[in-house]
Amino acid sequence: MMSEIPEGLFYTHEHEYLKSTGEDGVYQVGVTDYAQGELGDVVYVELPDSGSTFDRMEAFGTIEAVKAVSDLYCPAEGKVLDVNQALADDPELVNSDPYGAGWMIKLKVLDSAHLKDLMDAAGYATLVGGK
Amino acid sequence: MEDTLRKTPLHGEHVGLGGKMVPFAGYEMPVQYPTGITAEHQAVREAAGLFDVSHMGEFVARGPDALGLIQRVVVNDAAALEVGQAQYSAMCRTDGGIIDDLLVYRFADRWMLVVNASNRDRDWEWITRHVKELDVQLEDRSDETVLIALQGPRSRRILALITDLDVEAIAYYRFAEGRVAGKDAVIAGTGYTGEDGFELYLKADDAVAVWRALLAAGRASGLVPAGLGARDSLRLEMGYMLFGNDLDEDHTPLEAGLGWITKLEKGEFNGRTALSAQKVHGVKRRLVGIKLKERGFPRPGYEVLEDGQPVGVVTSGTVSPSLGIGIALAWVPARLAGPRTELAISLRGKPVRAEVVRPPFYTTGSIRR
Numbered sequence: 001m002m003s004e005i006p007e008g009l010f011y012t013h014e015h016e017y018l019k020s021t022g023e024d025g026v027y028q029v030g031v032t033d034y035a036q037g038e039l040g041d042v043v044y045v046e047l048p049d050s051g052s053t054f055d056r057m058e059a060f061g062t063i064e065a066v067k068a069v070s071d072l073y074c075p076a077e078g079k080v081l082d083v084n085q086a087l088a089d090d091p092e093l094v095n096s097d098p099y100g101a102g103w104m105i106k107l108k109v110l111d112s113a114h115l116k117d118l119m120d121a122a123g124y125a126t127l128v129g130g131k
Numbered sequence: 132m133e134d135t136l137r138k139t140p141l142h143g144e145h146v147g148l149g150g151k152m153v154p155f156a157g158y159e160m161p162v163q164y165p166t167g168i169t170a171e172h173q174a175v176r177e178a179a180g181l182f183d184v185s186h187m188g189e190f191v192a193r194g195p196d197a198l199g200l201i202q203r204v205v206v207n208d209a210a211a212l213e214v215g216q217a218q219y220s221a222m223c224r225t226d227g228g229i230i231d232d233l234l235v236y237r238f239a240d241r242w243m244l245v246v247n248a249s250n251r252d253r254d255w256e257w258i259t260r261h262v263k264e265l266d267v268q269l270e271d272r273s274d275e276t277v278l279i280a281l282q283g284p285r286s287r288r289i290l291a292l293i294t295d296l297d298v299e300a301i302a303y304y305r306f307a308e309g310r311v312a313g314k315d316a317v318i319a320g321t322g323y324t325g326e327d328g329f330e331l332y333l334k335a336d337d338a339v340a341v342w343r344a345l346l347a348a349g350r351a352s353g354l355v356p357a358g359l360g361a362r363d364s365l366r367l368e369m370g371y372m373l374f375g376n377d378l379d380e381d382h383t384p385l386e387a388g389l390g391w392i393t394k395l396e397k398g399e400f401n402g403r404t405a406l407s408a409q410k411v412h413g414v415k416r417r418l419v420g421i422k423l424k425e426r427g428f429p430r431p432g433y434e435v436l437e438d439g440q441p442v443g444v445v446t447s448g449t450v451s452p453s454l455g456i457g458i459a460l461a462w463v464p465a466r467l468a469g470p471r472t473e474l475a476i477s478l479r480g481k482p483v484r485a486e487v488v489r490p491p492f493y494t495t496g497s498i499r500r
Contacts, residue, residue: 040162040360041169043428043450062479064428066168066360066449069479095167 003034003128006099010115011124012075018118019099021106026081030103031063031072031094034128039065042094045087047104053079056114060105063094072104076114082106139185140277140338148356156248158186161358168360172452175324175365176496178353179283181345182362188251188273189332190244190258196265197242201235203261206384206406208397212237217304217321219392221384222257223402227409228380229387230257232372234321236306243317243332245278247374261401277338281345281354282328282365284497289349290329294318301329303500312344323362325369325496364449367458370420370490376431377418377446377460385409387418417468418446420490421476423457427483429476435461436475436482442467445476451492457483458492 005011010018010027015035018027036042044064054060054074061072083105087093094102109115119127136159145152150161161183163171174180192200201209207220214237222230231250236243246254255271262269281290291298296309296318306319314337322328333341346354363373372378372387384393385406395407423429429448434441448459459476467474470489475482 041167044426064450066364067162069428069430092169 003032003037004099005032005034005121005125005128007121009099009121010075010118011121012073012118013127014073016073016075017099018075018107018115019103025109025112027107027109028103029075029105029107030098032124033098036095036098036102039063039067039070041066042091045091045094045104047083047087048080050080050082056111074107075118076107076109077111078107078109080105081108139183140335141183141185141342144339144342145183145356150356150358153359155359156186158248160186161356163358163360164356166355168358168364169452171355171357171361172364174353174355175283175326175357175361176453177284178355179281179285179289179328179349180355180357180361181342181349182280182282182357183342184280184330184362185277185338186248187278188246188248188254188271189276189278190246190255191270191272192242192244192267193240194267196267200258200261200265200267200269201242201244202398203400204258205233205235206394206400206402207235207392208394209235209237209242210397214239215305215307217306217319221389221392222254223384223406224380225402225405227383227385227402227405229374229378229382229384230254230380232374232378236317236319249375275335277333277335279331279333279338279342279345280322280328281331282322282324283326283354285349285352285354286326286328289345289352289354290318292348293344303498312341314341316341322498323371324365325491325493325498327497327499363447364452367447367449367460368451368453368491368493369496370460370492372418372460373447382416382418382462383409383414386414386416414465416443416462417465418460419463419468420488420492421445421459421461421474421485422488422492423476424484424486427457427476427478429457429459429478434477435463436477437467439475439482441477453493457485463487
């Protein structure tokens with residue numbers, strides 16, 4: 001099955017995405033459609049408090065699916081402005097709408113140079129294409 | 132490894148239904164279909180699910196000494212079976228360690244042993260070693276046999292649509308021979324989910340026709356194909372053990388809470404001396420059910436803690452889709468095996484409060500005992 005990989009987003013090798021909120025330097029972070037498909041039904045999402053800061057590739061939370069538990073990695077150094085409280089009651093939003101209602105944190109990216117190291121949709125498609 | 136994986140005769144059906152295929156016990160099997168494990172689990176609890184469990188092994192024994200051979204290798208009393216009845220049992224080493232758990236079916240002219248796929252070769256070697264001078268014809272029918280499980284409260288009405296047998300007459304752990312969708316089948320009132328349902332033994336060549344006929348007959352009743360993921364969470368909600376996770380050669384049936392199938396008085400059998408001694412002296416460790424009292428997902432290998440100290444290990448665990456809490460089976464010292472004993476499970480280094488409970492965790496299934 002082909003997974004959805006929207007244009008205009010940044011992607012990591014660990015299957016997180018960054019999607020611009022429209023506000024300068026602020027991105028919505030979640031996991032990709034491919035990742036949710038691989039994980040299967042998500043049972044819990046553990047998220048940080050608003051105001052926390054994370055280094056690039058530091059774990060900011062965990063995602064518990066039926067098959068496995070995975071760390072969530074911060075794609076770029078930044079500060080958490082908001083977390084998706086809806087996931088506490090409806091973790092399956094990660095499965096049903098990974099790029100929309102299943103978002104995890106809103107991140108103020110402190111070093112935009114980090115974004116250059118991330119993949120675009122075409123690059124990410126190549127990464128997961130063979131799988 | 133992957134190029135040596137075996138495929139069941141239903142492999143093409145699973146792929147066609149969008150099943151996610153994974154390696155399991157040497158076979159490529161569907162872990163889930165596109166709707167997902169939770170939806171499949173709920174369908175089995177509320178309507179019905181269809182499972183391909185053809186990876187299981189089937190051995191057939193005939194001849195004057197067939198019962199004698201079976202009595203020698205299993206711990207339960209197969210002589211107590213009537214024709215048309217099945218029994219849960221186990222095979223043990225001389226020291227009482229479990230080689231496998233299995234089902235024993237008594238037919239008018241033969242016996243059938245249904246063993247775990249992962250143990251098929253080892254079980255065969257073990258059983259044939261005990262034939263010796265006995266007059267038994269033993270046959271491994273695993274590759275010619277397909278096993279389809281139809282499980283859920285609506286199973287009976289679905290099966291009734293495509294069989295001439297009286298499905299109401301098939302009681303729990305009883306079976307009959309008849310035709311399903313026009314094909315010869317052994318229809319057994321057994322299962323691994325805690326719901327009413329059947330396991331159908333079929334010829335490999337008939338598998339696709341019967342699988343399709345069942346899905347078509349069940350469509351209006353909410354029947355869905357279900358994979359290994361749902362099978363695992365369903366069995367765990369019932370506290371049913373899985374060999375390789377919860378049972379192994381390092382533990383005995385008495386330690387696993389399987390004293391009810393261990394008939395020490397039935398006569399000589401493998402492991403009897405060791406198990407009798409263990410019964411007298413008491414077991415030092417027990418396999419118990421554990422329910423989390425806080426949010427968390429227990430997984431195999433996680434430590435069980437008493438006052439912060441590791442005392443045991445989780446062998447199976449999940450967040451129960453029916454109950455919404457973490458449930459597990461775990462090995463603990465016998466002194467901690469009593470219901471409501473307060474323990475903790477270390478979830479990736481974080482202790483989460485838990486207590487011992489007596490399975491089943493899920494008590495409102497449609498199973499007709």
